[in-house]
Amino acid sequence: SILFYLAEKFGHFLPKEITQRTQVLNWLFWQVGSAPYLGGGFGHFYAYAPEKLEYPIDRFAMETKRQLDVLDQQLAKHSYIAGEKYSIADMAIFPWYGMLAKGKLYNAAEFLSVSQYQNVVRWADQLLERTPVRKGRLVNRTWGQENQQLKERHHASDFDAINLDFA
Template identity: 60%
Template sequence: FYAYAPQKIEYAIDRFAMETKRQMDVLDRRLAESEYLAGPDYTIADMAVWPWYGGLAKGRSYNDAAQFLSVHEYKNVQRWADAIDARPAVTRGRMVNRMSGDPAFQLRERHDASDFETKTQDKLEAAE
């Protein structure tokens, strides 16, 4: 409702903004107790949740929603999002099928591990 609805309906924006903030608070409190969602190790739980809440925490989702929702206040979520964002496999995964942003981080098709080194969009454009 905040980012995409053609009509800005205050009730809907307030309701879902508050629900998102409630979920961020639950996540923040859980991450105050452990490094990752399920405990000390990175698990499928983190892999499933990070694209949504990590993206929001890093300011990559829904235009300027991070500022609107004050996600900087959730310090444990920020720590968690930064830790996962720094993982090399996550960095590579975010490159695959990317069509916008820095061409050095766009790997539109991946068929082999070497594609990360040889077939990012900046390299393909330079070869043309």
């Protein structure tokens, strides 16, 4: 809801025109209902569960692949999730599915064959080229090399000493 609130307050990343707005909100709500299967389901059983059980891993892997296919089909027709403009739908979906497509989530890229979702990979690459996205990935980062951390953010200049190339 914070993305919706900020988009409304500042008038960016959420179209005013009803058809485009509905598409953005549909995809925003899709993420709310889909990401728990990726994170809470697949991520838990594949990467964190103390015992690796085949059934839940396979079950949630198939659902994750189905979701990636839904995104891939949508992105075959559009530059961004909800159309031709970057929106709050991209912001919400990218941390889960974009990072998965780039092999940076659960160390599961090969297992899920994420490279076959070429449109999702293209979209993730496109978002990672955006300086604001790279900056956003650093906020409250307390791990990694010192020049890749931003433990607190209080001013735009806080990013000046950070290497954005890795993000």
